[in-house]
Amino acid sequence: MEIRTLRYFLAVAREENMTRAAETLHVTQPTLSKSLKRLEDELGKKLFTRHSFSIKLTDEGILLRNRAEDLVSMADRIEQEFISLDDITGGDLYFGLAESFQIRYLAQSIHSFKQTYPDLRYHITSGDTEQVMEKLDKGLLDFVVLAESADVGKYESVVFPEADLWGLVIPEDDPLAKKKAIHVDDLIGLPLFCSEQSWESDIPKWAGDKMSDLHLEGSFRLSYNASIFTKEHLGYLLTFDRLIDTSPESGLVFRPLMPCLETKLYLVWKRYQTFSPIAERFLSQIQSTFTAI
Missing domain, CATH: 1.10.10.10 (Winged helix-like DNA-binding domain superfamily/Winged helix DNA-binding domain)
Structure with a gap:
């Protein structure tokens, strides 16, 4: 074939x-x-x-x-x-990305890297853990960004400088918008939106034995789409801070969960992976950058 x-x-x-x-x-x-x-x-x-x-x-x-x-x-x-083995000015990098405001740190690193390697080309795939890890395992991606730690037996990783704060996105005219923080009892009986992955792994850590009292109205892989449904009063979105526009003109507000729930972000690659020259140089730079921050 x-x-x-x-x-x-x-x-x-x-x-x-x-x-x-x-x-x-x-x-x-x-x-x-x-x-x-x-x-x-x-x-x-x-x-x-x-x-x-x-x-x-x-x-x-x-x-x-x-x-x-x-x-x-x-x-x-x-x-x-x-083709790029002898090209000291560029090459191709392949990323699979989760949603997070911390992607800015990756973007900043790429911007800095391009000052030295101006012909760098980068290719972005967005998706949940299952989607991007499948491509990483097949060798279609160099790096993935995950909102969870990876199997240390198969992968290596570096943690991003900050953590993502969980909260609830609410229509501004909803009574819940008057609260400064959201407790699990506030959500009992309400239609909730969340990614399926986070509903199974992150939210139970916060809700504890009341998790069974919470109702997942719908699962979304992209928080932006879920925010549109939220704005139309179809439910309430559990997501990271700074992913959704909650400015005064947006019609939405963000309220943090209480007690505080945070998720770390990781840049992950396969253990013993044979990198292209440009990928190896990029990894060296981002490890140094994240350590310095």
Whole structure:
């Protein structure tokens, strides 16, 4: 199975049309059709359902698309790493990021790093722990930022300079907005929004034996989307401070949880990972920077 054939397959999956895919790949349609037929023969599975004016993926095709995207991304990354081996001015870095105001420390480090390596290119993937760790394990990312510590047997990490403060985002006209802090009894019986990961790991540390009295109205991976639902009075958002606009014009307010609940942030990489030269230099700089702060 060749990478070129997988590129052909992904183009057809994306365009859902053989002619358009051939045009984007700059190959003839017969060449493309023969390559895909050989791929189906090699795998022993039908990958496409062909209609009059379009092509749809079969279940086997969807599975291959998911795997092929990772394989092609890895091939592209290997190619770029070798191209940049002799490039002392730049290269590519790949990050998977959790949501936190502390991402500013990472951004500041990248900005400083680019003063020395002006041709640096960086690629950002956002997601929860499960999403970004899967890509890290596959070698598609150099570093991930997690709102939890990682398995020290498999990963190494450096902690960010501060901690994230938990609180509740509330519509400004809601009675709860008058409180200076939120206690667990305030939330009993209310519709709550939170990430599924935090609902299972962080909030129970705060709520204790009253966790079963709390109601998760809906889980969100992005706090911004949850804040829109909150603004429309569909529920209350449990999230980190400084993630959501709670300025006087926003219609929302943030109130800290009491007792205080904080979460540390970690920059994580695989133990014994073979870094590209640019990634190794960046890690050295950010370790020194975080230690100094």
